[in-house]
Amino acid sequence: MSQRVYRYLLYPLLAKMDPEAVHHSALSGLEKMGCSARALAAVRRWYGVRSPFLERTVFGVHFANPLGLAAGFDKNGRAVAALAALGFGHIEVGTVTPKPQDGNPKPRLFRLQREGALINRLGFPNDGMERVAARLSRKQSRDYVLGVNIGPNKASIATGQVIPDYLACLDCFAPVADYVTINISSPNTPGLRELQGGASLDALLAAIFRHVANWRLAVPVLVKIAPDLATREIEEAVGILLSYPVAGIVATNTTVSRPLDWRDRYRQEQGGLSGRPLREHSTGVIRRLAVLTEGRLPIIGVGGIFAAEDAEEKLRAGASLLQLYTGFVYQGPATPREILRGLMLRTGWKVEG
Numbered sequence: 072m073s074q075r076v077y078r079y080l081l082y083p084l085l086a087k088m089d090p091e092a093v094h095h096s097a098l099s100g101l102e103k104m105g106c107s108a109r110a111l112a113a114v115r116r117w118y119g120v121r122s123p124f125l126e127r128t129v130f131g132v133h134f135a136n137p138l139g140l141a142a143g144f145d146k147n148g149r150a151v152a153a154l155a156a157l158g159f160g161h162i163e164v165g166t167v168t169p170k171p172q173d174g175n176p177k178p179r180l181f182r183l184q185r186e187g188a189l190i191n192r193l194g195f196p197n198d199g200m201e202r203v204a205a206r207l208s209r210k211q212s213r214d215y216v217l218g219v220n221i222g223p224n225k226a227s228i229a230t231g232q233v234i235p236d237y238l239a240c241l242d243c244f245a246p247v248a249d250y251v252t253i254n255i256s257s258p259n260t261p262g263l264r265e266l267q268g269g270a271s272l273d274a275l276l277a278a279i280f281r282h283v284a285n286w287r288l289a290v291p292v293l294v295k296i297a298p299d300l301a302t303r304e305i306e307e308a309v310g311i312l313l314s315y316p317v318a319g320i321v322a323t324n325t326t327v328s329r330p331l332d333w334r335d336r337y338r339q340e341q342g343g344l345s346g347r348p349l350r351e352h353s354t355g356v357i358r359r360l361a362v363l364t365e366g367r368l369p370i371i372g373v374g375g376i377f378a379a380e381d382a383e384e385k386l387r388a389g390a391s392l393l394q395l396y397t398g399f400v401y402q403g404p405a406t407p408r409e410i411l412r413g414l415m416l417r418t419g420w421k422v423e424g
C-alpha cells in the first residue's frame with residue numbers, strides 16, 4: 072500500500088473510528104503477520120529498503136538503517152517482527168513497568184488531523200516486564216535492533232520508590248534487548264519528569280550505573296528527555312549525563328506545550344503532544360544537545376518526522392539515529408520506505424559510496 076492510498080483511501084475511514092481501537096486492531100494484524108515467515112518475507116520485499124549506505128554502528132550496536140519506531144507504538148512487544156519487516160531498522164518497545172498497569176481512564180488518545188498531531192495521556196498501560204520479556208525472548212534470531220524503554224509503576228512514584236523499578240526492569244531486559252532507554256520524560260505519569268532535575272537525575276544514574284557495574288550488565292543504557300526543558304535545565308542534565316557511562320540520549324518525548332491552531336477541538340486536552348507541531352522544537356533541542364555534548368553522546372532524534380526532509384534536518388542537527396511515531400500513524404506502512412529512499416536521494420548516500 073502506497074502512502075497516497077493510505078492517506079486518501081484508508082486513513083479517512085480509520086479517522087472516523089476510535090483512535091485507540093484502530094491502534095489495537097493494527098497491532099493485532101501486525102502480530103498475526105509476524106507469525107508467518109512467508110508473509111514477513113513478502114512485506115520485507117515490498118517495504119524494506121536495504122543498502123550498505125544506510126547502515127551504521129552507534130554505541131557499539133549495528134543498525135541496518137538509521138530510522139526506528141519510537142516507544143509507545145508497540146508497548147508490549149507484540150508486533151516487532153512485522154514492524155521491522157516494514158523497514159524500521161530498530162524498534163523501541165515500551166514503556167514497560169515492573170508490574171502490569173492499566174494506565175489512565177479513556178478517552179486518552181486524540182487525533183488533531185489538521186495539525187498532523189496526536190495528544191495522548193495513556194499513562195504507561197502495559198503487560199508488565201515479565202510478560203513482555205518472555206514475549207521478546209521468544210524472538211531470538213533478529214535482523215533488526217530491539218530497544219526497550221523502561222519506567223516506574225505509577226504506584227511506585229507515589230511512594231517515592233522509582234529507583235528499584237528501573238533496576239528491576241534493567242535486570243529483566245538486559246538479556247533480551249540490544250539497548251535500554253530510561254524514560255524520565257513522559258508527561259502522563261505525575262512526578263516522572265521531575266527525575267530530569269539535577270539531584271534526582273544524578274541519584275538515579277548513580278544507582279543505575281552502580282547496578283550495571285555490580286551485575287556486569289552488558290547493555291547500552293540511554294536516557295530519553297522531554298522537549299520542555301529550559302536551556303539551563305538542558306545544560307545541567309547534559310553535565311550529569313556526561314559524568315556517567317550513558318550510551319546516548321533519545322530526544323525528545325512529547326511536549327506539554329500547545330503550539331496549535333486554536334480551532335482544533337482537542338487542543339485543550341491534557342497530555343503529550345506529538346507530530347508536526349513538535350518537529351522544530353525537538354530539532355532545536357537536538358542541536359543544543361549536540362553542541363553541549365560536543366558529539367560525545369550519540370543522539371536519537373525524534374519528534375515530528377514525516378518525510379525525508381524532516382529526517383535530514385534532525386541528522387544535520389546532530390542526531391545519529393532517528394525515530395518516529397505520529398508520522399507512521401498518519402502516513403501508514405510505506406512511511407519508513409519513503410523516508411529512507413528520500414534520505415538516500417537527498418544525501419547522495421547511494422551515489423557517494
Ligand SMILES: Cc1cc2nc3c(=O)[nH]c(=O)nc-3n(C[C@H](O)[C@H](O)[C@H](O)COP(=O)(O)O)c2cc1C
Pocket residue numbers: 141142143144146165166180189191193195220254257295323324325344345346347349373374375376394395396397398
Ligand atoms: C500515543 C503515544 C504513546 C506514546 N507512548 C510513549 C511511551 O510509552 N514511552 C515513551 O518514551 N514515549 C512515548 N511516546 C512518545 C514517542 O515515543 C515520541 O517520543 C513522540 O511521540 C515524538 O515523536 P513523533 O512526533 O514522531 O510522534 C508516545 C507517543 C504517542 C503519540
